[in-house]
Amino acid sequence: MIQNIDDLIQSREKAVADMNQYQCRILVCSGTGCVASGSNKIYDLFSEITKGVSGVEVTFGSHGPEAHIGVKKTGCQGVCELGPLVRIHKGNKVVQYTKVQPEDMPSFKETGLIWAEAAAPYLDESAA
Numbered sequence: 001m002i003q004n005i006d007d008l009i010q011s012r013e014k015a016v017a018d019m020n021q022y023q024c025r026i027l028v029c030s031g032t033g034c035v036a037s038g039s040n041k042i043y044d045l046f047s048e049i050t051k052g053v054s055g056v057e058v059t060f061g062s063h064g065p066e067a068h069i070g071v072k073k074t075g076c077q078g079v080c081e082l083g084p085l086v087r088i089h090k091g092n093k094v095v096q097y098t099k100v101q102p103e104d105m106p107s108f109k110e111t112g113l114i115w116a117e118a119a120a121p122y123l124d125e126s127a128a
Contacts, residue, residue, distance in 0.1 A: 022089075023090065024088065024089065024090045025072065025088070025089040025090075026046050026050070026071045026072070026086065026087075026088050027072050027073075027074045027077075027086065027087040027088070027089070028042050028043040028046060028071065028072070028073055028074065028084070028085075028086050029073075029074055029075075029076065029077045029083060029084060029085040029086070029087075030043070030073040030074060030075065031074075031075055031076030031077065031080060031083075032076070032080075033076070033080030033081070033083050034076075034077075034080065034083035034084045034085055036083075037083045037084050038084050038101070038102070039073075039083060039084035039085070041102055042084045042086060042100050042101075042102065042105075043071065043073055045102055045105045046071045046086070046105070046108070047071050049105060049108065050071055074087070077096070079098070082098035082099055083098070083099070084099070084100045084101075085097065085098060085100070086100045
């Protein structure tokens with residue numbers, strides 16, 4: 001439990017270290033608007049397609065040392081009318097996808113989660 005500024009700083013440093021362990025982070029919005037437009041299914045499908053990738057672990061808590069892709073649900077990402085939203089962090093790049101649908105999942109899988117080619121019609125780099 002965070003009780004003072006030192007606890008907060010320590011908690012932040014741990015969170016940053018945890019995030020930096022991933023080579024790729026897939027953040028699926030689970031705000032009300034995105035859930036209403038199907039983001040839970042998108043999360044499930046991303047979890048499914050990353051399961052078969054060597055060294056990947058999908059979890060809500062801590063992850064093993066071999067994990068390099070994380071799929072997480074987030075709070076509202078702020079542009080509900082464009083949901084479901086998926087934000088992919090890979091290295092120093094961050095790309096926001098909009099209006100992602102279950103039928104888009106094969107594109108993400110086939111391209112190995114490389115964003116620009118995966119779902120160009122849904123891409124909105126200005127939102128990242």
